[in-house]
Amino acid sequence: MLSQTNQPKPNAFDNALEQLRIAAEYLKLEDGIHQMLSHPKREVTVSIPTRMDSGETHVFTGYRVQYSDARGPSKGGIRYHPNVSLDEVKALACWMTWKCSIADIPFGGAKGGVICNPKAMSQHELERMTRRYTAAIADFIGPYRDIPAPDVYTNAQVMAWIVDTYSALKGYMVPEVVTGKPISIGGSLGRDKATGRGAVFTTAEAAKVKNLDLKKATFAVEGFGNAGANYAEILQDYGSKLVAASDSKGGVMSKNGIDAAKLIAFKGKTGSVVGMAGTQPIDDDGLLQLDVDILCPAALENAITPEIARGVRAKMIVECANGPTTPAADKILDSNKVFLVPDILANSGGVIVSYLEWVQNLDRISWPELEVNTKLEDKITGAFKEVYRTSQKHSTSMRTAALMVGVGRVADAIRTLGIFP
Secondary structure, X not given: OOOHHHOOOOOHHHHHHHHHHHHHHHHOOOHHHHHHHOOOOEEEEEEEEEEOOOOOEEEEEEEEEEEEOOOOOEEEEEEEEOOOOHHHHHHHHHHHHHHHHHOOOOOEEEEEEEEOOHHHOOHHHHHHHHHHHHHHHHHHOEOOOXXXXXXXXXXXXXHHHHHHHHHHHHOOOOHHHOOOOOHHHXXXXXXXXXXXXXXXXXXXXXXXXXXXXXXXXXXXXEOOOHHHHHHHHHHHHOOOEEEEEEEOOEEEXXXXXXXXXXXXXXXXXXXXXXXXXXXXXXXXXXXHOOOOOEEEEOOOOOOEOHHHXXXXXXXXXXXXXXXXXXXXXXXXXXXXXXXXXXXXXXXXXXXXXXXXXHHHHHHOOOOOHHHHHHXXXXXXXXXXXXXXXXXXXXXXXXXXXHHHHXXXXXXXXXXXXXXXX
């Protein structure tokens, strides 16, 4: 089989606009509102001159896209990756808009990114680049304007550098400018595992409606990073068996099962899941088409194309990644009766707990982890039930239903606000 790496990838923003078009048809949106929702409110492109360890200066390119603030301040992560593009960031900001709306939290959507290879950069170089990027977008972010968070190849430490730089520019400490921070400077307990945990909560709800016994279920994770690894470890506690996992360097599988905690420890030592004792190698295409009960794509967008979708044998897909399935692949999965929990619902645990962190920061309080996890479960299971009810009422897929809920609430906000002047 031809590897997916040799296939041209669809444009992520085109995918997002096609999903919006489908939702607009179901909702019978006015043309004017559809047009407004098809365009980001603001796109910022910045140059980031950075002093490298060699003494040379390299100019990186960074983006921050604020898609909508009709329901509240913009919210969204920042990713560091060689393949970051403006269209990718626009798509991610668009999806974040619907995600916050589906979760019914008072945020709009945003996203940021820097074109770089963080794996080839030292910690000092990453810090200098992050601080310069923060300075460049400082006029466009803030706790009541746009609140960044970690994403692909960024983490709590990167958020700490943003807090320090932004606070230095403002002249006072502003921990609420970002979420996903270290606990020592106002981060929320439970935030580090929130995306994976939230996806597990949606998996449990999906299992109920599909009569799937999680104690007997098998699953595979494509993208064994923070979200994918936490998803695997938490779902394993429900009794489910991890049979395959992959990261950017390759994949492993074992029909006898893989202990997620041991795999996390192994990757921590070696930098990859590849070579784990008792496993056999598998590529991403093979993993995505394994005969398992649950498939969790948790890497980058466009992983499941029509070519892959035709061979998917999983009963259920739970999207931890953003945009892992193309619209054309969605149609094939729907026709093959694969139950899919879409990204804008499945991976919303991160932004839900980010919202909880923001609230704690604004009030200068701190909740215990159990309370945070309970609030997360209440929010995300409520969102799942609303989306599932919508899918049943309108006889649509879960993705279309989720878009109807998310887009519909933003459209209602726009109608209520009106257009100034």
